[in-house]
Amino acid sequence: MGSGLGWDIIPKMKIIASFLFLVLCLALFAPGCRKSPDARVPRIRILENAVPGGINSEIYDWYQEQIPRIEQELGIKIELAPAGVSGENYKARVALDLEGGWAADIIGIDQSWMPEFAEAGLLLPINDFLITWPDRTQYDDSMIKMGSFRGRTYLVMRQTDLRMLFYHKEILSRAGVPVPWQPQNWEDLLDAARKIKNKFPAITPLQINAGAEMGEATTTDGFLILLYAAGGELYDENLDKWVADSPAYRESLNFYRRIYVYEGLASARLVTSAKAREKSYELFSKGKIAIYLESTGFYNSVLKPGGVWGVLDRDKRIGWARMPGSGASYAPRFISLSQGNGLVINPRSKDPYLAWQVMEELNTLPGLEKLFEKQPLTPARKDLAQSEVFKQNRFISETALALLPYTRSRPGLPEYPEVSFLIQLMTEEVILGRSSPEEALAKFRGELERVVGEENVIRKPGSQEF
Numbered sequence: 001m002g003s004g005l006g007w008d009i010i011p012k013m014k015i016i017a018s019f020l021f022l023v024l025c026l027a028l029f030a031p032g033c034r035k036s037p038d039a040r041v042p043r044i045r046i047l048e049n050a051v052p053g054g055i056n057s058e059i060y061d062w063y064q065e066q067i068p069r070i071e072q073e074l075g076i077k078i079e080l081a082p083a084g085v086s087g088e089n090y091k092a093r094v095a096l097d098l099e100g101g102w103a104a105d106i107i108g109i110d111q112s113w114m115p116e117f118a119e120a121g122l123l124l125p126i127n128d129f130l131i132t133w134p135d136r137t138q139y140d141d142s143m144i145k146m147g148s149f150r151g152r153t154y155l156v157m158r159q160t161d162l163r164m165l166f167y168h169k170e171i172l173s174r175a176g177v178p179v180p181w182q183p184q185n186w187e188d189l190l191d192a193a194r195k196i197k198n199k200f201p202a203i204t205p206l207q208i209n210a211g212a213e214m215g216e217a218t219t220t221d222g223f224l225i226l227l228y229a230a231g232g233e234l235y236d237e238n239l240d241k242w243v244a245d246s247p248a249y250r251e252s253l254n255f256y257r258r259i260y261v262y263e264g265l266a267s268a269r270l271v272t273s274a275k276a277r278e279k280s281y282e283l284f285s286k287g288k289i290a291i292y293l294e295s296t297g298f299y300n301s302v303l304k305p306g307g308v309w310g311v312l313d314r315d316k317r318i319g320w321a322r323m324p325g326s327g328a329s330y331a332p333r334f335i336s337l338s339q340g341n342g343l344v345i346n347p348r349s350k351d352p353y354l355a356w357q358v359m360e361e362l363n364t365l366p367g368l369e370k371l372f373e374k375q376p377l378t379p380a381r382k383d384l385a386q387s388e389v390f391k392q393n394r395f396i397s398e399t400a401l402a403l404l405p406y407t408r409s410r411p412g413l414p415e416y417p418e419v420s421f422l423i424q425l426m427t428e429e430v431i432l433g434r435s436s437p438e439e440a441l442a443k444f445r446g447e448l449e450r451v452v453g454e455e456n457v458i459r460k461p462g463s464q465e466f
Contacts, residue, residue, distance in 0.1 A: 042076045042351060044358050047094070047104035051084030058374035059108075065370060070361045078358065098122040098346060105349040106359060111157065111340050115149040115412040124345040125152040129356045135363065138381045142407045147342060149412075150237060156363055157380035158371075160340030162403045163225055165189075165321045166284070166298060167291045172319075175199040175290075180319055185327030186229075186255060189291075193265040196290045204289045205265045210256055210427040213276040219420040220337055220410055221294055223427055225323055226252035228408050231331040234419070235411040242419065242452050244445040246460035251326055253430050253437030260431035268431040285309040293323060296378050299395060315395070322402060336407040340380065380404075418451045 048063065050056035060082055067078045081104055083090050091113055097103035099122065109117070117123050130136050130144075130153060139157070147155035165183075173179045175195040183189040193205035209222035227234060232248020235241070243249075259265040270276060270283070281302050283289045292298070303311045303318060311317055325331035343362065345355045361367065365381065369389045372379060376393055378400050379385050385400035410416065426444040429435040435443070449457050 042354055043079065044076060044106065044355055045079045045081060045104040046106045047081045047083065047097070048108040049083040049085065049090040051082045054084050059371070062371045062374055066362060066367055070358060073361065074357055076354065101348055103346045103348070105346050105355040107344050107346060108341060109155070109344055111146055111155060111342060112410065112412040114147065114155045114344065116414055118149040118152070118154050122347065123154040124347040124349070124352055125154060126345060126356065127153050133360065138383045140382060140404045142404060143380045146338065146409045155342045155344045156359060157340055157342040158363065159377040160338045160380050161296045161378050162399055162407060163221055163293065163295050163323065163337045164399060164403060165291055165293055165323055167319050167321065168287050169317060169319045171196060171200065171203065171287060171290045182321045183324045185324050187327060189324065190265070193259070193291065194263070197265060203287070204267045204270065204283065206259055206291045207266055207280060207289050208259065208293045209271060210260065210431045211272045212424040212428055213272050213274065215424070216420060217277055218424045218427055223252060223423050224410060225293060225335060225337055226255055228337065229323060229331060229335040230326045231328060235413065236458060239458060241456055241458040242448060244448050244457045244459050245441060249441055250437055253440060256427055256430045257437060261433050272428060272432065281309040285311050296399060320399065322406070332406060334406045336403040338407040338409055415452045419448065422447050422451065
């Protein structure tokens with residue numbers, strides 16, 4: 001015979017073909033290639049930036065406890081996809097997964113990312129689900145709004161934080177300020193600071209963050225709080241425009257000028273020096289700053305007894321008060337600002353209703369109580385703040401109930417980081433006396449138009465001097 005194929009090689013070819021077919025079946029998970037007892041069981045996949053022993057390990061452990069319960073209750077299978085990377089890398093992965101069409105059904109994200117993803121059409125609106133959700137009444141409108149963008153809700157808040165005024169009880173009491181202390185407007189706040197300055201000249205009475213050195217803390221723990229407290233907006237969602245000027249802007253900047261320049265109630269030298277935030281932590285912990293506008297993390301972590309800036313007998317020595325509105329008729333009574341995280345649904349999920357059912361189960365009161373036993377952050381639910389689990393942490397329970405109805409959030413849009421930096425520069429110009437509020441605001445307007453486009457900026461002219 002010649003060099004053609006002989007009959008003896010045909011069995012080998014059959015073996016090879018069978019092997020390739022098996023490999024292909026395994027690779028594609030073809031139903032005809034293998035039998036599985038749960039092949040027809042519905043499946044939901046969850047992506048979360050949490051890994052055992054690493055980033056958000058408490059959340060990972062919580063999922064491991066909750067998933068078997070939910071699987072049994074709903075008769076499904078749930079796969080947890082842990083990420084365990086930096087925040088920016090995780091955000092990039094979520095974006096790529098959603099744009100590529102292979103994202104998980106349910107995704108845990110930072111609340112500040114939600115508007116950007118929603119605007120790009122990468123999230124599923126859940127308004128129809130919320131209408132029939134019995135637990136909807138346990139969320140203040142402020143929490144629902146934090147998960148919403150342009151009239152549609154996309155995210156259910158899971159954990160959050162709050163901003164408030166922290167103060168040394170003894171310093172205020174010895175200065176003649178009644179304790180517990182709760183200012184009702186900005187004039188009350190200034191009056192307390194003046195009394196402290198008169199009684200204790202070596203103590204900085206008040207710190208409301210300002211300047212570029214304080215970074216994002218200037219915006220979220222300083223200017224935005226004042227702007228909202230004066231009844232203003234940084235971004236007008238109804239018009240889809242950034243606000244470049246308003247009476248509230250001018251009131252806020254005039255307040256900065258008063259406490260830093262005119263009355264010397266705050267230290268511009270401190271907040272513009274290197275490592276200003278760390279220095280501020282140290283000074284407050286030592287009683288060298290009397291009143292400080294900061295977040296729940298400041299109390300829970302920075303001032304925690306035993307830490308670098310820990311305060312012994314913290315719960316007895318440090319008090320807190322709600323940040324008041326400016327006192328104008330159009331201003332809110334109190335104000336806070338929150339960030340946090342929650343869950344969203346992939347718009348390409350094969351079974352969005354089932355994904356919502358899983359989200360409901362993950363956000364039950366008993367389920368979240370288990371999470372907060374592991375990671376005691378501010379709860380988004382009212383009944384959670386009132387539960388016995390949280391009443392054991394008096395600070396978290398009381399601040400949640402007092403401030404969640406008044407809280408706001410920062411605009412979660414792609415341009416925000418640049419806008420925030422412009423705000424930091426604007427406040428620095430004012431507190432150092434380099435520019436008047438009007439001059440600093442004019443510079444801000446020009447730079448804002450450059451960053452976001454003149455067509456995306458509005459002005460609400462007029463001012464009421466503070």
